[in-house]
Amino acid sequence: MRATYHIKRFLLPVCMIAAGILLGCQTAETTQAGTVGVDRDQRFALSSAEVNKAADQAYDKTMAQAKKKGVLNRNPEQVRLIREISNRLIPATAAFRKDAPKWKWEVNVITSKEVNAWCMPGGKMAVYTGLIEQLKATDDELAAVMGHEIAHALREHGRERASQQMAQQTIIGIGAALLGIGELGAGLVNVVADVTVGLPYARNFEREADRIGVELAARAGYDPRAAVTLWQKMIKVGGGGPPEILSTHPAPAERIEDLKEYSAKVMPLYKKANR
DSSP states (O other), X not given: OHHHHHHHHHHHHHHHHHHHHHHHSEEEOOSOOTTTTOOOOEEESSOHHHHHHHHHHHHHHHHXXXXXXXXXXXXXXXXXXXXXXXXXXHHHGGGTOTTXXXXXXXXEEEOOSSOOEEEETTTEEEEEHHHHXXXXXXXXXXXXXXXXXXHHHHTTHHHHHHHHHHHHHHHHHHHHHHHTOOHHXXXXXXXXXXXXXXHHHHHHHHHHHHHHHHHXXXXXXXXXXXXXXXXXXXXXXXXXXXXXXXXXXXXXXXXXXXXXXXXXXXXXXXXXXXX
């Protein structure tokens, strides 16, 4: 009974502190809704400037390591192809953010069997050769992947997730101190915070990136329906489950149906781009 009272006694101040942290996050509009209509409210505890600065440093370090290992931009033809696709996608970002085409974009290719690609905050990208070689991806399918990754940067999902993690860690630290629990207990609280706060947002992030990605591809003159065939290839390569690049929520069947719906919605943009 005393233990229960002890927890209840400190639960209210912990919740009040948590609410204060979350309310302290600023609501900001990162992108226009576009044809696909992505307009979820977002909250940030970190500024774009500090996140982009950290991303630049992380990117430079990653590229330096790849260069040292001899896996950076080894195949000139692959580099040419990836940069050609990115050069068509980047101007299309203006439909969502007027500032985005002027970002300091950088796109490199890393030789690896890993089926992966990513775009850091601020427009620093990497595409792995496993994506090209293992999937035998078409230009349209590569544009689907790259459009998806660029969408994460446009929506500042990295900044949003970092803000969430910062708030969670602060809450956990305060809660653990108030409740007098040790490292194991704090770790458990961390897991609970992740599955109750993190996962729903992860689902939103992926859905938004899928939808914005097909619009970017369509505006750049790439067939948005390739996002569906790409996903189907991903599942086959993953042996029934997708590789890490597409392993988060939503579930494969749900995701394919959503991609079909939104790729159809942006088909007029694709046809207009190819007139």
